[in-house]
Amino acid sequence: MQKKQIGIISGKGGVGKTSLTASLASLANNDPEISPIIMDCDVDAPNLALILPAENEKSIRTKDTYTTLKATFLEEKCIHCRNCIEENYCEFNALEWDQNNKIPKIKYLACEGCGACQVLCLEHAFEINPVKSGEIISYKTKKGPNLVYGKTQLGSTTSGKLVSESKEFAKNLEGFEENDLIIIDGPPGIGCPVIATVSGLDYVITICEPTPSGLHDVIRAIDVVQQFKIPFGIVINKSDLKSSFQEEFNTFIDETGYEVLGRIPFDLSIAQAMSHAEPVVDYAPESKASQAIQEIYIKLKDQIWNHN
Numbered sequence: 001m002q003k004k005q006i007g008i009i010s011g012k013g014g015v016g017k018t019s020l021t022a023s024l025a026s027l028a029n030n031d032p033e034i035s036p037i038i039m040d041c042d043v044d045a046p047n048l049a050l051i052l053p054a055e056n057e058k059s060i061r062t063k064d065t066y067t068t069l070k071a072t073f074l075e076e077k078c079i080h081c082r083n084c085i086e087e088n089y090c091e092f093n094a095l096e097w098d099q100n101n102k103i104p105k106i107k108y109l110a111c112e113g114c115g116a117c118q119v120l121c122l123e124h125a126f127e128i129n130p131v132k133s134g135e136i137i138s139y140k141t142k143k144g145p146n147l148v149y150g151k152t153q154l155g156s157t158t159s160g161k162l163v164s165e166s167k168e169f170a171k172n173l174e175g176f177e178e179n180d181l182i183i184i185d186g187p188p189g190i191g192c193p194v195i196a197t198v199s200g201l202d203y204v205i206t207i208c209e210p211t212p213s214g215l216h217d218v219i220r221a222i223d224v225v226q227q228f229k230i231p232f233g234i235v236i237n238k239s240d241l242k243s244s245f246q247e248e249f250n251t252f253i254d255e256t257g258y259e260v261l262g263r264i265p266f267d268l269s270i271a272q273a274m275s276h277a278e279p280v281v282d283y284a285p286e287s288k289a290s291q292a293i294q295e296i297y298i299k300l301k302d303q304i305w306n307h308n
């Protein structure tokens, strides 16, 4: 099989993205034609690891990342002139005056590492340095395939870079050459981490619910994917939701002609599977939701290997 990378994204969180990713990962793992590797690039809130835990502690590898810049204050150089405060060197309000010691103090979380204080202080009392911004974790899951995920550190301003580093990290894992399907749980939204996730993918699934906010958010997610000219398909979760908006939602889908990869009906099995930290296709394989996801998986394979 030719190696393919797919991502599952959504305009906002909580619409079933991770649940779908876990089930697709399980189906791919049980597919004799496929050797998958799974990634969680929702680096600000990674939780795929809860559903796909490690086979054992020994297989867990971690790597710290230093992609965020922060200011450091060099007290020995400071002449206590107060210019950094009085002339508002910091646009982000990350500098405050320490009256007792007559020096500026840096508010770590507020500092964006922009470097203005370093340039403006004539005594060179500020330096800009990389700080730990997160970590990349990888292991062999109990179900079999490797999982790689990034996790940002509080105060990190570089989630997108962590996504890119996580993708590079995965490429260097033993066995990556043999993996022919990379399944990525992407972040919600349309920001930098999403852009870093979809860059270089062969196919994107955008998952949404048939509600006014669901439609609004899926349009934004599709906008991002179209910028990269990546083929995509929509998965509609809770597709049978009793809502007066259904008609408007379906009209939009019909008029745009966007590919609908599948519709997952409302099914309590999904919530039950999540509470047991299991992909629904394993927890309740005969459920309506699992049947729908199995159809999505077959269609996905056809899309990525036969049509793209």
Ligand code: SF4
Pocket (backbone or CB within 6 Å): 077, 078, 079, 080, 081, 082, 083, 084, 085, 103, 104, 121, 122, 123, 124, 125, 126
């Ligand atoms: S850090 Fe620089 S600008 Fe601020 S008080 Fe010290 S010498 Fe003055």
Ligand code: SF4
Pocket (backbone or CB within 6 Å): 070, 071, 089, 090, 091, 092, 093, 094, 095, 106, 110, 111, 112, 113, 114, 115, 116, 117, 118, 128
């Ligand atoms: S690096 Fe930028 S954000 Fe950080 S303290 Fe200096 S001026 Fe403020």
